[in-house]
Amino acid sequence: xxxxxxxxxxxLAVALAYPSPYPVAMSSLGFQRIYRALQxxxxxxxxxxxxxxxLRDPGPGATTYESGRPLAAHRVVAVSVAYELEVAGLAQLLxxxxxxxxxxxxxxSHPFVLAGGPLTFSNPLPLSPFxxxxxxxxxxxxxxxxxxxxxxAPTKAAARAALAAMPHVFVPELHGSELPDSxxxxxxxLPAWGPIRTPDTALSGMFLxxxxxxxxxxxxxxVMRRSTNGGMRLVPxxxxxxRVPRDADxxxxxxxxxxxxxxxxELVESFTARxxxxxxxxxxxxxxxxxxxxxxxxxxxxxxxxxxxxxxxxLRGTLERKAKETxxxxxxERAKAHGMTRLKLYLMVGLPTETGEDIDECVRFTTELSxxxxxxxxxxxxxxxxxxxxxxxxxxxxxxxxxRLDRLRRGLRGRVEVRATSAKWAWVEYVLAQxxxxxxxxxxxxxxxxxxxxxxxxxxxxxxxxxxxxxLRVVEVxxxxx
Ligand code: SF4
Numbered sequence: 001x002x003x004x005x006x007x008x009x010x011x012l013a014v015a016l017a018y019p020s021p022y023p024v025a026m027s028s029l030g031f032q033r034i035y036r037a038l039q040x041x042x043x044x045x046x047x048x049x050x051x052x053x054x055l056r057d058p059g060p061g062a063t064t065y066e067s068g069r070p071l072a073a074h075r076v077v078a079v080s081v082a083y084e085l086e087v088a089g090l091a092q093l094l095x096x097x098x099x100x101x102x103x104x105x106x107x108x109s110h111p112f113v114l115a116g117g118p119l120t121f122s123n124p125l126p127l128s129p130f131x132x133x134x135x136x137x138x139x140x141x142x143x144x145x146x147x148x149x150x151x152x153a154p155t156k157a158a159a160r161a162a163l164a165a166m167p168h169v170f171v172p173e174l175h176g177s178e179l180p181d182s183x184x185x186x187x188x189x190l191p192a193w194g195p196i197r198t199p200d201t202a203l204s205g206m207f208l209x210x211x212x213x214x215x216x217x218x219x220x221x222x223v224m225r226r227s228t229n230g231g232m233r234l235v236p237x238x239x240x241x242x243r244v245p246r247d248a249d250x251x252x253x254x255x256x257x258x259x260x261x262x263x264x265x266e267l268v269e270s271f272t273a274r275x276x277x278x279x280x281x282x283x284x285x286x287x288x289x290x291x292x293x294x295x296x297x298x299x300x301x302x303x304x305x306x307x308x309x310x311x312x313x314x315l316r317g318t319l320e321r322k323a324k325e326t327x328x329x330x331x332x333e334r335a336k337a338h339g340m341t342r343l344k345l346y347l348m349v350g351l352p353t354e355t356g357e358d359i360d361e362c363v364r365f366t367t368e369l370s371x372x373x374x375x376x377x378x379x380x381x382x383x384x385x386x387x388x389x390x391x392x393x394x395x396x397x398x399x400x401x402x403x404r405l406d407r408l409r410r411g412l413r414g415r416v417e418v419r420a421t422s423a424k425w426a427w428v429e430y431v432l433a434q435x436x437x438x439x440x441x442x443x444x445x446x447x448x449x450x451x452x453x454x455x456x457x458x459x460x461x462x463x464x465x466x467x468x469x470x471x472l473r474v475v476e477v478x479x480x481x482x
């Protein structure tokens with residue numbers, strides 16, 4: 001049962017859609033922030049639409065969660081897209097709704113499809129075939145105005161023309177592949193916080209609130225590095241403490257680099273004193289002081305989760321990470337000293353210049369760490385993103401990533417728990433991260449072909465010949481049995 005839902009009726013009803021199922025959507029602070037922005041805007045209301053858990057058994061289909069109204073019956077559909085693989089979810093949601101997924105095939109009677117979300121900070125071009133417009137960057141200060149402009153326009157073409165004249169709005173039909181810069185929300189709109197608490201997510205009942213926005217660091221692979229939207233903006237602790245309801249017994253402190261908040265230890269201690277457990281979205285190893293780890297342990301944390309990012313000290317140096325082996329060793333020792341029972345580390349494999357020696361160093365070092373505290377590794381293949389210094393770096397190849405993962409698993413068997421996301425799907429993510437409208441259309445072909453990895457391979461193989469590097473990658477993947 002949800003708490004905090006905002007009940008409202010207003011003349012302009014927006015369908016606020018998320019191209020993944022409910023538990024993912026409702027764990028997104030950005031989605032909840034836009035929900036609140038629309039529900040608080042005069043004359044505007046929204047109802048939520050989620051991708052069904054199981055597309056083979058979609059239940060009521062693409063209808064609103066609140067009243068069951070069809071998505072197709074709305075004049076405006078606003079969709080929040082977090083990352084590349086959710087482009088398929090948007091196509092699936094529109095197909096399920098009976099709305100032509102391609103903007104060029106929609107008529108006046110169909111909804112105007114507006115996108116936004118974290119993907120806009122790197123590369124929203126693969127969304128181009130599906131959307132009428134995209135709000136770039138931090139949309140909370142402008143989403144209601146954008147929806148009103150669409151609603152007031154006599155035709156969709158007029159709406160697109162009006163939006164193209166607004167700052168931070170990308171209209172693919174009129175802008176081609178020229179992206180406007182990202183919106184930066186006014187300081188008065190911070191912090192974002194989610195009004196709805198729900199037991200039906202992995203965060204079960206957690207109240208989500210932003211402790212800071214952006215980052216002051218410059219990790220070379222990261223879209224949220226300090227050059228994005230002016231770096232880090234801090235939320236004062238007293239503002240956070242006042243905003244979190246007294247009855248919230250779980251609080252999620254969200255931000256790109258929450259552990260860099262200078263008052264983070266005091267914040268955790270304050271919530272402990274209130275009897276609320278705290279979850280933090282990002283802990284940098286060089287920030288894990290004894291006081292901080294102790295505060296987390298007293299708050300109830302049994303595991304300490306942080307990132308080592310690259311397999312070796314040399315690779316971490318190429319990423320401009322501040323994390324060193326000494327930080328990770330100290331973090332493990334402090335976690336143990338404060339009674340925690342596990343260390344969890346995130347790691348990327350398939351980084352440019354990575355070799356088997358880097359993987360062997362990782363085996364050696366994480367074996368050492370596991371002697372201090374039981375260790376889990378969460379591994380993701382590296383995908384170069386636009387709007388980062390590593391933009392344009394190639395994908396290592398599905399075969400290479402799988403070989404590296406095998407090498408890690410063999411070296412760590414019985415000592416370290418290793419979990420990895422799929423190299424194949426990382427390659428799909430990579431093609432879209434580096435792609436444009438043609439890759440977006442290929443997603444639709446893949447979705448119509450069953451949305452399996454094999455259907456993506458076939459669809460990407462049909463991309464124009466000029467996309468040479470990507471084609472090479474297709475060949476590399478094709479050469480191996482699926
Ligand atoms: S990876 Fe984290 S610490 Fe590095 S730039 Fe991105 S948000 Fe900042």
